[in-house]
Amino acid sequence: MTIKSVLIIEDDDWLAEQYSRILSKQKYIIKISSNALDAIIAIDDFHPDAIIVDLLLTGSTALTLLHELQSYEDIGMIPVIMCTNLANEISIDNLKPYGVRRIIDKATMMPDDLLIALRSLEA
Amino acid sequence: MGATRGEHKKIIDGPISDGLPSIIAAAHELKSPLALIRQLSLSLESGDMKLSDQKRMLQQISLTTERALRLTNDLTRSIKLSDALFVLEPINPQQLCEDIKSELTPLFEAHGRGINLIPRIHPLLLIANRDLLRRIIINFGDNALHYAGGDSPVTIKIELINAGKVVRIGVRDYGPSLSINTIDSLKDKLVDVSNLINTRPQSSGLGLYISSQFADAMNGRIGIIRHRDGSTFYVDLQASRQLSLI
Numbered sequence A: 001m002t003i004k005s006v007l008i009i010e011d012d013d014w015l016a017e018q019y020s021r022i023l024s025k026q027k028y029i030i031k032i033s034s035n036a037l038d039a040i041i042a043i044d045d046f047h048p049d050a051i052i053v054d055l056l057l058t059g060s061t062a063l064t065l066l067h068e069l070q071s072y073e074d075i076g077m078i079p080v081i082m083c084t085n086l087a088n089e090i091s092i093d094n095l096k097p098y099g100v101r102r103i104i105d106k107a108t109m110m111p112d113d114l115l116i117a118l119r120s121l122e123a
Numbered sequence B: 001m002g003a004t005r006g007e008h009k010k011i012i013d014g015p016i017s018d019g020l021p022s023i024i025a026a027a028h029e030l031k032s033p034l035a036l037i038r039q040l041s042l043s044l045e046s047g048d049m050k051l052s053d054q055k056r057m058l059q060q061i062s063l064t065t066e067r068a069l070r071l072t073n074d075l076t077r078s079i080k081l082s083d084a085l086f087v088l089e090p091i092n093p094q095q096l097c098e099d100i101k102s103e104l105t106p107l108f109e110a111h112g113r114g115i116n117l118i119p120r121i122h123p124l125l126l127i128a129n130r131d132l133l134r135r136i137i138i139n140f141g142d143n144a145l146h147y148a149g150g151d152s153p154v155t156i157k158i159e160l161i162n163a164g165k166v167v168r169i170g171v172r173d174y175g176p177s178l179s180i181n182t183i184d185s186l187k188d189k190l191v192d193v194s195n196l197i198n199t200r201p202q203s204s205g206l207g208l209y210i211s212s213q214f215a216d217a218m219n220g221r222i223g224i225i226r227h228r229d230g231s232t233f234y235v236d237l238q239a240s241r242q243l244s245l246i
Helices: A013-025 A036-046 A062-069 A092-098 A112-123 B009-017 B020-045 B049-078 B091-111 B130-147 B182-190 B206-217
Strands: A005-009 A028-034 A050-053 A080-085 A100-105 B089-090 B115-117 B125-129 B155-162 B168-175 B219-225 B230-239
Touching: A005 A013, A005 A036, A005 B182, A013 A028, A013 A112, A013 B020, A013 B049, A028 A100, A028 B115, A036 A050, A050 A062, A050 A112, A062 A092, A080 A112, A092 A100, A100 A112, A100 B182, A112 B125, B020 B089, B020 B206, B049 B091, B049 B130, B049 B206, B089 B091, B089 B130, B091 B115, B091 B130, B091 B168, B125 B130, B125 B230, B130 B155, B130 B206, B130 B230, B206 B230
Parallel strands: A005 A028, A005 A050, A050 A080, A080 A100, B115 B155
Antiparallel strands: B089 B125, B155 B168, B168 B230, B219 B230
């Protein structure tokens, strides 16, 4: 699977801008949503190949959103990378049912970690 | 296998929504700005970007740092509140809010947002400590900016309520609405300041908890009004009779 388009769901607009800056340099097509409701519309319109999402969002949390996505066969298959400050308090095993393939700790991540995680989804 | 309905509650309800000790809440609240500053710094270190991007990132670093420092200063002030001597005096809230608006405008503009103050024709006076009241309003502004989303402006409004006995300063945002359950839970917690307030999911509510302590110290209270398209966080303080005596 080749990943060309990525939806970033992050309510810190400057952090979202930072992710976008890194990924755009590598020619990924980026769209940013700041909350779960916007993200649902963006997923329908944008058809991302992958999703990068923060766990805690304004309004509904990412898990509510991902739970909703899992209700649909097509969009439920979109691989998800979760970037969160709560990485130490969650486990990938708990999040796999939500389509989460990778967890990245915002506090320790390096700028290239997003690229590495996206490339790992293609393997 | 898909997620089971309701399972997500179990995964996230622990550390964030169960009333945190203040030190954990403070650590959590400071983690976001520090993580952002670190990311921006690492990218700047790597070079290879336009000068305009570099300038923007440096501005984001300084504004994010100021926001984090405001929180640490407020935290320190709130811990020392009981020992501190502070003066309650008649204050013109319009003038104070003008100053706050000027202070916060660069931060709001950097986020592509605006902050407005609804002008009053007739001046009001309230009884408060200038520094504590300033911290409360700035806190509301920070909260509205970072957790309301959208690009609509934040509006500060000053009004008289309770037959002129109380002055209310409200900070209105137009972000995504909080759920009714969240608002109900918030309202309970705003009344009981012994609990931390979970205002927005990303926030531990520490800033608003501190604000409630500051308001309490001035014989005031903070609260929230839910709108269809956002929220108003407000502080109520005793109106000064000084003008009516003149």
